[in-house]
Amino acid sequence: METVPKKNRTWALVIVGFFVLVSVISFGFHEYYVYLQAYLWFGFIYGMCLQYGRFCFASAFRDLFAVGVPRMVVGIMIATVLFGFTSAFVNATGWSTFHAAPTSIHATIAGILFGIGMVFAGGCASGSLYKTGEGNGVSLLVILSISVTQATFVDVGGWFNKLVPEPWRLSAMQKGLPESINVTDGWIDQYLAGYVWNQPVLRFAEMFGMKTDTVMGAFVGNLFIGVVIPALILLLWVYLVWVKKNHVRKIEKQGRTVTFRDHLEGFWGMIVSSKRTAIAGLFLGIACGLQMFVIEGLRMKFGVKNAGTLLERLGFTYGLSAKGTVFDPGYWYVTTQEAQWVGWTMQKIFGWNFMDNIFFGWVNGIPNPAFNPADWMSVALIGGAAVMALLHNEFKFKKPTKELAIWAIIGGFFMGIGSRLALGCNVGAFFVRTAQGDPSGWLFGLGMIGGAYIGVKFFNWWTERKMAKEMAGLEFEL
Amino acid sequence: MARTYLWIVIIIVMAFLGFMIGYAVPPFMEVGFGGGEQIESGGAPVDEELKKEFEQLYQIEEGSTESE
Amino acid sequence: MAMKFEKKGEGHYMLDVTGYVCPHPQIYTKKALEKLQTGDILEVVFDNPSSSESISAMCDSNGNEIVDRKMDGGKFVFTIKKA
Numbered sequence: 001m002e003t004v005p006k007k008n009r010t011w012a013l014v015i016v017g018f019f020v021l022v023s024v025i026s027f028g029f030h031e032y033y034v035y036l037q038a039y040l041w042f043g044f045i046y047g048m049c050l051q052y053g054r055f056c057f058a059s060a061f062r063d064l065f066a067v068g069v070p071r072m073v074v075g076i077m078i079a080t081v082l083f084g085f086t087s088a089f090v091n092a093t094g095w096s097t098f099h100a101a102p103t104s105i106h107a108t109i110a111g112i113l114f115g116i117g118m119v120f121a122g123g124c125a126s127g128s129l130y131k132t133g134e135g136n137g138v139s140l141l142v143i144l145s146i147s148v149t150q151a152t153f154v155d156v157g158g159w160f161n162k163l164v165p166e167p168w169r170l171s172a173m174q175k176g177l178p179e180s181i182n183v184t185d186g187w188i189d190q191y192l193a194g195y196v197w198n199q200p201v202l203r204f205a206e207m208f209g210m211k212t213d214t215v216m217g218a219f220v221g222n223l224f225i226g227v228v229i230p231a232l233i234l235l236l237w238v239y240l241v242w243v244k245k246n247h248v249r250k251i252e253k254q255g256r257t258v259t260f261r262d263h264l265e266g267f268w269g270m271i272v273s274s275k276r277t278a279i280a281g282l283f284l285g286i287a288c289g290l291q292m293f294v295i296e297g298l299r300m301k302f303g304v305k306n307a308g309t310l311l312e313r314l315g316f317t318y319g320l321s322a323k324g325t326v327f328d329p330g331y332w333y334v335t336t337q338e339a340q341w342v343g344w345t346m347q348k349i350f351g352w353n354f355m356d357n358i359f360f361g362w363v364n365g366i367p368n369p370a371f372n373p374a375d376w377m378s379v380a381l382i383g384g385a386a387v388m389a390l391l392h393n394e395f396k397f398k399k400p401t402k403e404l405a406i407w408a409i410i411g412g413f414f415m416g417i418g419s420r421l422a423l424g425c426n427v428g429a430f431f432v433r434t435a436q437g438d439p440s441g442w443l444f445g446l447g448m449i450g451g452a453y454i455g456v457k458f459f460n461w462w463t464e465r466k467m468a469k470e471m472a473g474l475e476f477e478l
Numbered sequence: 479m480a481r482t483y484l485w486i487v488i489i490i491v492m493a494f495l496g497f498m499i500g501y502a503v504p505p506f507m508e509v510g511f512g513g514g515e516q517i518e519s520g521g522a523p524v525d526e527e528l529k530k531e532f533e534q535l536y537q538i539e540e541g542s543t544e545s546e
Numbered sequence: 547m548a549m550k551f552e553k554k555g556e557g558h559y560m561l562d563v564t565g566y567v568c569p570h571p572q573i574y575t576k577k578a579l580e581k582l583q584t585g586d587i588l589e590v591v592f593d594n595p596s597s598s599e600s601i602s603a604m605c606d607s608n609g610n611e612i613v614d615r616k617m618d619g620g621k622f623v624f625t626i627k628k629a
Contacts, residue, residue, distance in 0.1 A: 004480035005619075016487050023494060034501055041494045048491075054596035062569050067576045069603040093506065122567040131567070134595060135620075138567050246607045273606070274599055290499070297502020387487055391480045394595045396620030401548070401565050456569075463573045470551040471581065 008390040015383050015390075019044060032310045035298050036373045042291040043377030046284065046332060047130055047384025051394075053280020055079075056127035057426035058118035061452035066460065070238050070270055075277035076431070077231040079285045083435040084227035086289020090296060091222065091436070094213030097292050097299075097330025100438040102199035107422050107429065107443035114418030114425065114444075115451015119459065121145075121411025122404070125334040125425035128412075129378060133385025135397040138404045143338060145412020146419070150339035151346065153420050154359035157185040168194030178322050182356045188420060189358045196423070204437040212437070222437025230434075230442060235267075243270045288332050288435070295330040307373050308365065319344060319367040322355075327364035327374050333428045335419040337374035340366050359420070418451075549574060560589040564621070571597035572604060575626075579610060582628045587613075590624045598622050 019040060026033035049055060053075060060072040090096045101107070118124040121142040123131055128146070131139035164187055172194035177183045183193055205212045205221025212218060247266035248258050256262075272278060304310055307328035308320050320326060327336045343354040343366040355361035369375045389395040400408060415425065422429040422444050430448060433441025549570075550562040561578045563571045571592040578588055590601065598617075605612050605626055614625040 009483045038498050054599045063600050067572045067604045069600050071603050294498045294502040297505045300505035391484050467577050
């Protein structure tokens with residue numbers, strides 16, 4: 001580690017001190033704040049890990065397609081398998097906070113949109129959070145764009161209602177939602193109630209005749225069949241297509257013939273090629289499982305199923321959903337809370353009614369961001385990344401250039417749409433779901449890969465064009 | 479030098495983590511692992527010694543967070 | 547700040563992608579390296595931390611050698627020799 005300016009160290013301590021203060025003071029008010037603190041400190045850990053490992057889902061397939069670098073695919077698979085392992089413990093108790101998502105082609109379509117968006121924006125949903133902690137203005141713009149797009153997208157009705165297929169509308173009306181939701185007004189409402197809710201909810205354990213809440217189902221069904229095997233297949237594909245060629249070339253340079261053993265070594269070399277990423281993946285996987293464990297323990301202790309009950313007991317009733325709930329996944333999540341703070345702000349300041357849609361009004365609510373558990377997580381994630389960046393002397397305020405600002409807004413828009421269609425982002429819809437043995441996570445992942453490919457194709461063309469301009473004055477043959 | 483600061487940060491984070499895990503473990507002990515359908519209203523019997531240990535865990539952790 | 551590509555001397559080029567975020571620095575670096583001759587030197591200037599990992603890995607797998615890496619206050623300068 002190089003010498004780090006004193007200013008950086010001081011700022012790092014100030015940030016940590018702030019979170020410590022928030023935790024201690026809020027705990028002084030009421031024991032229930034432990035629940036919010038759990039979100040806060042796990043968010044902080046995620047931020048530290050993400051920054052340390054330059055852990056960005058966007059770069060996984062993008063860098064593979066664009067420059068042939070597999071390190072992030074590897075890192076993500078390590079994290080997913082480990083997270084799968086730690087959460088299998090929690091799942092086996094039958095007390096997991098996880099709810100599988102409906103499985104259908106919508107997850108893949110959403111993944112494609114999300115994948116294109118994250119290549120354009122230069123970062124996925126979680127990546128943009130940690131890069132904001134590095135002082136990156138472009139990433140902050142991406143977050144703003146994702147947030148506003150989501151909040152708007154879940155509420156648009158009017159002309160967009162005409163785009164709703166009739167069967168969705170009819171099916172949505174039969175769901176018996178309260179009048180306040182006004183289900184026939186709003187594209188997303190009818191998409192959710194009329195289509196997504198009708199799709200099957202699957203787990204690998206159940207698909208193979210086991211039960212998720214048993215040791216057998218959690219470890220063999222969900223973890224081994226649902227996570228380890230697909231992850232290995234994916235890594236093998238990456239090795240065969242991108243890594244093998246270079247590895248074989250290196251060996252043949254030494255004048256040896258390539259054996260099976262060399263391939264095994266090559267495969268392992270690919271796994272450990274970026275130590276930082278692998279280590280971050282390791283800690284992320286463990287932390288994600290621990291968070292589920294802690295949140296579930298706290299729920300049992302306080303006798304609640306959702307943080308909405310705690311907020312109500314604390315006297316904060318504004319923005320609770322019609323069911324009295326707020327967004328409280330119990331695990332790592334990024335996009336929903338981003339939509340929530342925009343929803344809260346727009347409703348408070350501009351009087352826009354957001355509670356008449358399913359997303360806010362029926363499920364997630366729009367609590368004051370100051371008391372929104374998931375928002376504590378996101379803010380702490382930025383803080384954790386900032387601390388890490390400061391202590392490694394990598395923190396730098398960067399104003400977005402006009403070109404990048406445009407990419408950021410377009411990318412954020414695509415990611416916002418994609419994450420609402422899939423009910424989650426690269427974390428909530430892919431990472432968490434795959435690790436829990438939910439096949440819809442892999443469907444979203446496939447979409448992300450496809451989207452990344454399209455995004456890279458575009459950027460390759462764009463970069464070629466710009467390079468050609470720059471090099472025009474030089475003596476290159478183009 | 480920066481490494482020392484990093485360790486300070488890590489220790490603070492671990493302290494809070496330990497505090498929260500201390501909160502979350504006892505309820506899990508009552509429920510037990512392996513099979514959600516086996517949960518009984520009273521929960522599984524908890525060893526006296528273990529109970530005491532967790533009570534003390536709370537005291538130590540609360541003390542340490544207040545001093546920070 | 548726009549991307550800059552300059553010739554600094556015979557077989558010595560500089561690519562300045564300061565201000566750019568992922569994936570631009572690594573794509574520009576790749577494209578620039580493709581245009582160079584074997585033995586040419588390319589200095590890449592960037593300030594996006596995650597690109598440092600990607601560029602290192604990319605050079606490693608393609609056999610290009612990073613002869614020097616400097617890092618100061620969030621700004622990176624990698625000197626790459628094309629294989």
